[in-house]
Structures are given as structure tokens and as C-alpha cells.
Amino acid sequence: MYICSCFGVTEQQVKQHAADGAGTPRQIASACKAGTDCGSCVRRIQALLGRGSCPRREQADRGGPLLSELETGLTTGLDTGLDEAA
Numbered sequence: 434m435y436i437c438s439c440f441g442v443t444e445q446q447v448k449q450h451a452a453d454g455a456g457t458p459r460q461i462a463s464a465c466k467a468g469t470d471c472g473s474c475v476r477r478i479q480a481l482l483g484r485g486s487c488p489r490r491e492q493a494d495r496g497g498p499l500l501s502e503l504e505t506g507l508t509t510g511l512d513t514g515l516d517e518a519a
Contacts, residue, residue, distance in 0.1 A: 437467035437474040438479070448483050456482065 434444045442465050450464040462468045467476045498508045 437465075437470075437505050439470035439474075442467040442468045442474075444481065447478055450480055458482070 434441050436444050436447050446465055447461055447467060450461050453464075455461045455464050458468050458475050461478050461482070468478055
């Protein structure tokens with residue numbers, strides 16, 4: 434099935450680029466141009482990558498602290514799970 438009709442990029446090609454290390458729509462675009470013309474395929478590329486375009490959401494999904502939580506922890510003295518530099 435075609436994901437990007439502008440450049441004739443298939444779902445399988447996007448999956449292969451992702452397997453080769455392209456983890457964002459921008460990296461997919463660099464690999465095969467998908468998403469660089471009309472842009473209508475970018476959401477489908479995001480869905481195929483399974484991560485959307487929001488790295489913060491990925492961090493939250495993994496249960497890690499978000500930047501705002503780290504900042505709050507640093508200012509309130511909470512344990513952020515990060516080792517302090519000695």
C-alpha cells in the first residue's frame with residue numbers, strides 16, 4: 434500500500450527505513466522524501482513509526498520523568514532518579 438503518493442513510497446519502504454534506524458518522520462523524509470511534498474502522509478508515517486511526533490509523549494509512555502517533573506524536583510529537592518555529579 435502506498436503511504437506517499439507524491440513519491441510512490443510504500444508502507445513496506447517506510448517500515449524498512451524505520452528498521453534501518455529512521456525513527457522520526459523527518460528521518461523518513463531524509464531517507465525517501467516521503468512527507469516532503471504535500472505533507473498529507475506525515476500522520477500515516479507517524480502512525481507507522483508508532484511514536485507520533487512527540488518525544489515527550491514517548492518518555493511519559495516509558496514511565497520516565499518529564500522535563501517539567503525534573504525541573505520541579507530540582508527546585509523542591511525531590512529525588513529525580515538522576516545521579517548527582519560528584
